[in-house]
Amino acid sequence: MNIQFEKNIIASSHINFLFGAGVNGKAFPQLEGFEKTIFELKKRIDDKYCGFEDSINLLDQDGQQYVYNVFKEEFKSFSVDYENRSLVHLGQMLSEIYNIVESTENRQRDMKQINIYTLNYDCIVEEILSYSGYLNNVISASNLGTNIKFLDIVGYDYAVRKFIPSFMISKLHGDIENPIFPGKNKYEASLQADYFEINYRMKQQLCKYNSILIVIGYSCNDEHINKILYDCIKHGLVIYWFKFSETDKVLQNVPENQLIVFEQNDYKNPIDTTYICYEKLREINE
Numbered sequence: 001m002n003i004q005f006e007k008n009i010i011a012s013s014h015i016n017f018l019f020g021a022g023v024n025g026k027a028f029p030q031l032e033g034f035e036k037t038i039f040e041l042k043k044r045i046d047d048k049y050c051g052f053e054d055s056i057n058l059l060d061q062d063g064q065q066y067v068y069n070v071f072k073e074e075f076k077s078f079s080v081d082y083e084n085r086s087l088v089h090l091g092q093m094l095s096e097i098y099n100i101v102e103s104t105e106n107r108q109r110d111m112k113q114i115n116i117y118t119l120n121y122d123c124i125v126e127e128i129l130s131y132s133g134y135l136n137n138v139i140s141a142s143n144l145g146t147n148i149k150f151l152d153i154v155g156y157d158y159a160v161r162k163f164i165p166s167f168m169i170s171k172l173h174g175d176i177e178n179p180i181f182p183g184k185n186k187y188e189a190s191l192q193a194d195y196f197e198i199n200y201r202m203k204q205q206l207c208k209y210n211s212i213l214i215v216i217g218y219s220c221n222d223e224h225i226n227k228i229l230y231d232c233i234k235h236g237l238v239i240y241w242f243k244f245s246e247t248d249k250v251l252q253n254v255p256e257n258q259l260i261v262f263e264q265n266d267y268k269n270p271i272d273t274t275y276i277c278y279e280k281l282r283e284i285n286e
Helices: 007-011 035-044 052-056 061-077 085-103 124-131 144-150 186-190 193-206 223-233 273-285
Strands: 014-019 113-118 136-139 155-157 162-164 166-171 211-216 238-242 259-262
Touching: 007 273, 014 085, 014 193, 035 052, 035 061, 085 113, 085 124, 085 273, 113 193, 124 136, 124 166, 166 193, 193 211, 193 223, 211 223, 211 273, 238 273, 259 273
Parallel strands: 014 113, 014 211, 113 166, 136 166, 211 238, 238 259
Antiparallel strands: 155 162
């Protein structure tokens, strides 16, 4: 199915992204790729492994904390290959959306801000943006106290006297120093003051008139995130959802004109969803 972005919508909308683990492709391991962590978890549940999130719930609090500590150390041991094609495609996609926002003349100040909501702990997105020379700010539970005053920051080019595209990255599950770990307490943790502030702002932004959300690499398994999306859909949010696998879940019972799903042409040989999104954006920018 050859679905396209509608140029007039992209050109006149508040642009937002939601990134899950899949956005990084193979450049950084997803949860099931943490071999040391999975080994320690299996050892503590007698190999009755049923996926990380369900298995971690079988442990008592001390057991969970031990496994989480192993996870944090293993996370920090991984290096990121920025030459990996998945991250190259991610950079291309972000550059294309920057060009679209920059070239659209009728955008008001706040429409020059591009929101990226990520469930990942890594710093890949901000590293790519900084390397490309794009103005960006990052907010998470670790830095909310110092960075909250920059939530609505938009750059201004005094030479040409106009606002420039600026990226606001919000880490919905925190960073590796202060994360919301996978497990049954994930929703309760998201209600803590700092996390709640970030989630609340996400809802505010997505409820703005003419807002769109581009979803890439998200498993649709976080009920607190899904609830925000459903609430925002009632206020007119339009979602563009990119699927990598045929079995990827998407939101259900959403009006057809508010959830546009981009399928792969060939699920036996899937293409990076970041590359597909880049191509769709490039088509409307030509």
